[in-house]
Amino acid sequence: MPQLALGKQFFASGEYDELPPSARKNIRLAMEKFSLLTHAELKADKGLNFKPPQGRRNRSIFTFKVDNFYRGVVLAPESGDSYLLLKVLAHDAAYDWANKQDAGVNQLTGAVEIWNAEALERATPDLEERAxxxxxxxxxxxxxxxxxxxxxxxxxxxxxxxxxxxxxxxxxxxxxxxxxxxxxxxxxxxxxxxxxxxxxxxxxxRPSGAVGGDLDTAIRNTPTRVRLVSGLDELEEILSQPFAAWRTFLHPAQRRIAYKASYPGSYQVTGGPGTGKTVVAMHRVKHLLTYLRPGERILFTTFTNTLASALRTGIRQLVDDPGRLERLDITTVNAQTSQVLTEAAGGRAPRFVNDLQELDRWRRIVGEQGLEWSAEFLQQEYRHVVLAQRLDTLEEYQKADRRGRGNRLAAPQRERVWRALTAFTEGLDADGVQTHLRGCDQAARLLEERGPRFRHVVVDEAQDLHPAQWRLLRAAVAPAPDDLFIAGDPHQRIYDAKVSLKALGINVVGRSQRLRRNYRSTQQILTWSRPLLEGEEVEALADGGTESLAGYRSALQGPRPTTHAATTPGEEWDALVKRVREWLDAGVEPSSVAVAARFRWAVGDTVSALTGAGIEACELRGSDDDTPGVRVATMHSLKGLEFRCVAAVGVSEGVVPNPKAITDARVDEIQHATDLMAERCLLFVVCTRARDHLHVSWHGRPSPFLVEAGIA
Known part of the structure; x- marks a missing residue:
């Protein structure tokens, strides 16, 4: 029976995304024939016009008619029924590309290989002469x-x-x-x-199998670059979301991590943006679901609701068994906290205060007790010392290690601070509310008493989790083989959360892997973005040490990012409209374009600027939102997502970094530096959300981060 396969280059190039709707429809119709007809019947089909290019280098390379303007290039082995779709290009370009390619079977791995033989043959003598x-x-x-x-x-x-x-x-x-x-x-x-x-x-x-010259077997033996399609329904699903589909391919280094039979305990995978950590985590969930015993469940958790929505979309692409999906919880750590506390309270959901409400409470305490410290200092002392180390008494606080805090506190000062902390927690209890982090700590204590809820916990975006959140996750799963699978990147740490996993009962020593290859962004985007962090010391994900972007690279190529320096916001939005319209005119789907702003109020203004210029746009509400239009969001909301084109607007002095997010150096010099690093990482994260095109603009003076990086 014919087996249709789609090559990775068909997805990763972005060319399919840019085809007109009529051509995409005709590709679907042509692919239906490949899944139903024999090789002889394909050759005889007049509408398909299935034939070899006259100058082909390999007997298995053919082209077929999509419409009067486009042709597809397919690898059709002489024996067997596997057909590998490689490219869809304009008529002459398709023939030109097909004639330059060669194909074969790697004698070491048994995998199919396709390469530009014409360019390699032409370049080699020139290189030999130059060398x-x-x-x-x-x-x-x-x-x-x-x-x-x-x-x-x-x-x-x-x-x-x-x-x-x-x-x-x-x-x-x-x-x-x-x-x-x-x-x-x-x-x-x-x-x-x-x-x-x-x-x-x-x-x-790398997958290995029967090694020989059999291309049909090799196609089936190359899961890292070939997506086999089991039927027309699966084909339709893949072609309806090509940008998402290419990400389901796993590189051998990723596949080794995701599908290892079992780890003796917790495991950690780190890597820069676009190295596939989230994809690896999703495949690990798929693997673990296969071996669940009756009554066991898996928690797949991340930091924000937007990211949780993206994980649900990704898992649905990988796991098509509803029975297995029913045994999987995909949610944020805070949502899991709320669920635990609700169950403990007999169904009464907890009420939480936000950051501003929490800060107002600290301000009242500073005024009532006549303290010399600011509300911001007390808030951070509570989060980063008391909750981080789970200090329950004044005696414990007096002995606590406060390294990483800029202000030293003598014993009498600690006593006064502790009175303020006590007033804060008593006030929360009296009003029947919680901060999210205190709620996490209380939920962790409940699970420590009552026992774990899950057989496995898989954590994405781990770098932003607070120790209280880690305690909840540690308590949610019993120490055992494959208990915690952790994915994160310290270069994307946009919230102040530094932990010692070992101190929290999570040991990944000797069980970790760093990914270095970027599968999302072009090398041009990486080269442009890296100076934002170069020269900065980035602390490792856990347990001390530092990490760098050494060896971090991409095989993808594309145009250099663009910048625009404007005098006024209106001028900057005019430039944004021009850039976005260029992307859309080139065939990019509006939902594959994102615009990021530092503040929420700027999101609404940007949506208005785009829609006023006749460009459909909407505020980002999750990865599975099917509202038409360009996505506009805060910089924080883009974390963990990816788009073909990204524009960062308002990257100006006084905006990035956000002055309100930076602790005054006079209050705490160390916290000041930490906050600046988080803002720097935030800009780096936004820039590396882009796959093909990046545009960064500002009005007035540019962000000092851009100036220091030599970008503006």
């Missing part, structure tokens, strides 16, 4: 033997080109022409990883 003045022992891969490269899956043609590379820039020139797996091996070597490390962490975990 000639440099002695072989001074070239990039001089210390790696041919035999070692072969054991890593590098083929003879690629080996010849690799030997011409004098430095990493030379390698970057040929990477776009190489088979993806081989290009990755060379990039890891160029980054300083040893042959043994690459074999252990990458090559050994």
């Amino acid at each position: 000639a003045p440099t002695a072989p022992e001074q070239r990039l891969f001089a210390k790696v033997s041919d035999g070692e490269l072969t054991t890593l899956g590098v083929t003879e043609k690629v080996l010849r080109a690799a030997r011409t590379a004098v430095d990493a820039d030379d390698l970057a020139d040929i990477v776009p022409f190489l088979p993806e797996d081989q290009a990755e091996v060379l990039q890891y070597l160029a980054a300083g990883f040893s042959v043994e490390e690459i074999w252990r962490d990458v090559v050994a975990h």
